[in-house]
Amino acid sequence: MVDNVGLKVEIDIGSSKFTLLNTVSSKASLPPGEFVDAIVEHGLSDAGTYALTCFVSYTCNGEGQFKRSYRFPALAPFAVSHRVVQLDRQLLVECLIENSLDGRIYLSSWHLDCAEGFQSELVTDIASDPVSGNSGPLLKQRGCFSLVFRVTPKDESADSATLRQREVIGNLSLAWQVPDGPRGCMDGHQIRVRALQVPNLDLQVVECPKSVTVEVPFELELEVTNRTKESLQPKMSFDLRLMGAVKLQGPCQRLLKLEPGQRCRLPIELVVTVPGLHGLQGLSLADPSVPRVDFGVLCDILAF
Structure with missing residues (x-):
């Protein structure tokens, strides 16, 4: 007869350790040929190598104890x-x-x-x-x-x-x-997402055809927003080098007048010289009262 049988099960990963079962306070007696088993569960929330350790204590011609450890990897699915x-x-x-x-x-x-x-x-x-x-x-x-x-x-x-x-x-x-x-x-x-600072002067495309024909002029509509509390007269500039195959029909600079919080729509005429998908870029806004803003690709233009 083995008396005072206690079972303790722990699982750990790194510095975190969790007790899954502890029957030390309610010890059992096992006659010859008998056994005790238990089912334990624990959600594995992190990928890594886990260690499951079982501690057994008992009394049989004196007190005794032993432990068994099992290591296994857990992968994120x-x-x-x-x-x-x-x-x-x-x-x-x-x-x-x-x-x-x-x-x-x-x-x-x-x-x-x-x-x-x-x-x-x-x-x-x-x-x-x-x-x-x-x-x-x-x-x-x-x-x-x-x-x-x-x-x-x-x-x-x-x-x-x-x-x-x-x-x-x-x-x-x-x-x-x-x-x-x-x-x-x-x-x-x-x-x-990477935190972006909202510019004082903003620019976006509000109207753009789904596709255009090469060497045929088309109209695209921009919207400029004054996000400051001051009246501004920003100058819109077009960098023809960055615009590539997208050519501007008209002056390379436009002068605007915007009240605080005002939005202004501006139609521009463009023509694409090469078939393919082209990004509209090379546009900037500048005003003496606020930092210059250079815009990346505002939209894609598909030309056939």
Whole structure:
């Protein structure tokens, strides 16, 4: 007969340790040939090497104890990367999901938990698996799948500058299942964008044709915004070298007059000399009262 049998089970990763079972306070007696077993569970939220340690204490012709340790790796089921593109008052968030396991895995569900004041909508069209019933795709080893979300502010009065000032959009949560095997959740992938300083003078394209014909002039409409509390007379300049195959029809500089907070629309005439997809860039705004602002690619122009 073995008396005062106690079992303690711990799991640790790095400096974190968790007790999964402790029967030391309610010790049992085991007759010859008998045994005691237990099932323990613990969610593995971080990738890394875990150590599961079992401590056994007992009394049999004196007190005794021993322990057994088992090490095992835990891998994140997915490697996630993302990119964010702003389109006026909305953000398009593309999340690339890659299977990190050696076998196949279902991406069974997903959710983008947005920051306060914002809401998300899935743009990607996904068909469910008619055999397994899973609503998401089955990814083979190193297989990838793209999820695209549309993020918009709940406040209808919020403008594009509100989105530009965001640093964290939200957190992506993914649920997974191994075919005929376990399932789980992967939380905490933070969707971040680089914080952008809102310029005092802003410029964006508000009207642009879907496609144009080479060597045929077309009109594009710009909108200039004065975000200061002063009246400004900014000068818009066009760098023909940076504009490349997109040629300006008219003067290379335009003088505007804007009251505080005012927006002004400005039509310009352009012509594309080479077929292909061309980015409209090389535009800048300058005023003696505020720093000069150079804009990158404002839009893409497809020419045939």
